[in-house]
Amino acid sequence: MTNFYDINKNKELLVQQLEYTAKNSPFYKAQFKKNNIDIGQVNSYREFRKIPITTKEDLQNYNEEFIAVKKDEIIDYVTTSGTLGNPVSFALNDADLERLAENERLSFEMVGVTKSSVMQLTTTLDRRFMAGMAYFLGLRKLGAGIVRTGSGLPGLQWESIERFKPDFLIAVPSFLLKMIDFAIENGIDYRNSSIKAAVCIGEPLRNPDFSLNSLGRKIKDLWDIELFSTYASTEMATAFTECNQHKANHSLSSLIFTEVLDENQNPVKPGEIGELVVTPLQTQTMPLVRFATGDMVKFYGGNCDCGRKSMRISTPVGRKKQMIKLKGTTLYPQQIINLLTAFETLKIFVIVASLNENQTDELLIRIPNDFVEIDRLQEHLQSGLKIKIPLERTSVEKLEKLKFPKESRKPKIFHDYR
Known part of the structure; x- marks a missing residue:
């Protein structure tokens, strides 16, 4: 001991x-x-x-x-x-x-x-x-x-x-x-x-x-x-x-x-x-x-x-309960957040976790509609995580509402629907 x-x-x-x-x-x-x-x-x-x-x-x-x-x-x-x-x-x-x-x-x-x-x-x-x-x-x-x-x-x-x-x-x-x-x-x-x-x-x-x-x-x-x-x-x-x-x-x-x-x-x-x-x-x-x-x-x-x-x-x-199993890889949201934050031209984003039809973990990253460096961001993420995560364009207004919900006391970047 x-x-x-x-x-x-x-x-x-x-x-x-x-x-x-x-x-x-x-x-x-x-x-x-x-x-x-x-x-x-x-x-x-x-x-x-x-x-x-x-x-x-x-x-x-x-x-x-x-x-x-x-x-x-x-x-x-x-x-x-x-x-x-x-x-x-x-x-x-x-x-x-x-x-x-x-x-x-x-x-x-x-x-x-x-x-x-x-x-x-x-x-x-x-x-x-x-x-x-x-x-x-x-x-x-x-x-x-x-x-x-x-x-x-x-x-x-x-x-x-x-x-x-x-x-x-x-x-x-x-x-x-x-x-x-x-x-x-x-x-x-x-x-x-x-x-x-x-x-x-x-x-x-x-x-x-x-x-x-x-x-x-x-x-x-x-x-x-x-x-x-x-x-x-x-x-x-x-x-x-x-x-x-x-x-x-x-x-x-x-x-x-x-x-x-x-x-x-x-x-x-x-x-x-x-x-x-x-x-x-x-x-x-x-x-x-x-x-x-x-x-x-x-x-x-x-x-x-x-x-x-x-x-x-x-x-x-x-968070213990936020651990993500994706294609044989174990991830925590903060790893993804760190990589996305490091990408200088990406000003706002939200990460969404859910279960697919096979009841296994699925991830999606919502990014602004006008973000143009999709391929470079995808390469940056894949290099850091060793897996590919889908990106979905969303209005900045909706991203702001998701990230800063009125009822929350701090930013909510990771939304877990599993």
């Missing part, structure tokens, strides 16, 4: 969390009893692994049974983004909101935000979105300045940058490209703005070897600011964040116990890809134990050049 999964590193917090959960969560009371789990005997990772995995389906099907506090203690209600199905309801009490603030304070400090910094939030604080509230609470706890512009509206973003001189942005990477386009079209000297760095959410920035992916390179080539990757989810209410070495995302060991498991639920070795499984620590309202996120990440172990010893993982290389 690898020492990366040694529970002694935060044993006291983990034991406290297990004891609290066993006492207060209706779902886990039943689960532990059904599986003869004695929390008092969990003194090693070997014993901890006897606890069954909790799935997203469990959370959907038994949602209210996960609530471990009285209803009048709940302060905030949020939902997941619903990437892999219907959004799941989540609730937080005062202690959870304080923990959320501490999570973001630690994360922001990791990327160099200080009390004297000013951060512009280009994310929504409404629509039941946990992250927007988390960023605000974390910056408030840190004491940094906050500019709450919200999502969209590139004109307002640049007017706010000119007015308040923030040095950091929080943004979805593809929105940074929209801001750059707006600046170029309107003669804004964006390269000499006050912005020094962006904390990027919702879309991967880097390849598993730490290099910027095609989206990250495109932003960096146009706007030479420092780009920090961060990864989180509503369920784990904890962020994995890059430090200034940009060599994977650090876990916050005081707030989460992290596992990366193969398809047989065994720990992967450093350098291998597996599913991220988490046990958030110090949560009260809806504690989760060994929750399978569905995200496939590369595991790097500990010991970063920055001096931190915390476990490091990549941002997701794909």
Whole structure:
């Protein structure tokens, strides 16, 4: 058993969390009893692994049974983004909101935000979105300045940058490209703005070897600011964040116990890809134990050049349920997205997965009606993927609606109808 999964590193917090959960969560009371789990005997990772995995389906099907506090203690209600199905309801009490603030304070400090910094939030604080509230609470706890512009509206973003001189942005990477386009079209000297760095959410920035992916390179080539990757989810209410070495995302060991498991639920070795499984620590309202996120990440172990010893993982290389089997080849949507983003003249696209009449996977890439370099794009894709994927012309208006649906909090490039 690898020492990366040694529970002694935060044993006291983990034991406290297990004891609290066993006492207060209706779902886990039943689960532990059904599986003869004695929390008092969990003194090693070997014993901890006897606890069954909790799935997203469990959370959907038994949602209210996960609530471990009285209803009048709940302060905030949020939902997941619903990437892999219907959004799941989540609730937080005062202690959870304080923990959320501490999570973001630690994360922001990791990327160099200080009390004297000013951060512009280009994310929504409404629509039941946990992250927007988390960023605000974390910056408030840190004491940094906050500019709450919200999502969209590139004109307002640049007017706010000119007015308040923030040095950091929080943004979805593809929105940074929209801001750059707006600046170029309107003669804004964006390269000499006050912005020094962006904390990027919702879309991967880097390849598993730490290099910027095609989206990250495109932003960096146009706007030479420092780009920090961060990864989180509503369920784990904890962020994995890059430090200034940009060599994977650090876990916050005081707030989460992290596992990366193969398809047989065994720990992967450093350098291998597996599913991220988490046990958030110090949560009260809806504690989760060994929750399978569905995200496939590369595991790097500990010991970063920055001096931190915390476990490091990549941002997701794909979703477990989004894995595509096509003509004997295994693909994840992000591989295709990276190749399409790297094709400079292709400004917008959407990927569609479905099942054919034989109930096997089928892919289609929708591209703009006026796109002319079909043959070169097809060659580019085939070279990178080793298979041919059909391309279909679609109006830009329809592509915009597919990519930015009104009900979604982030771009939806991959549509899975399987």
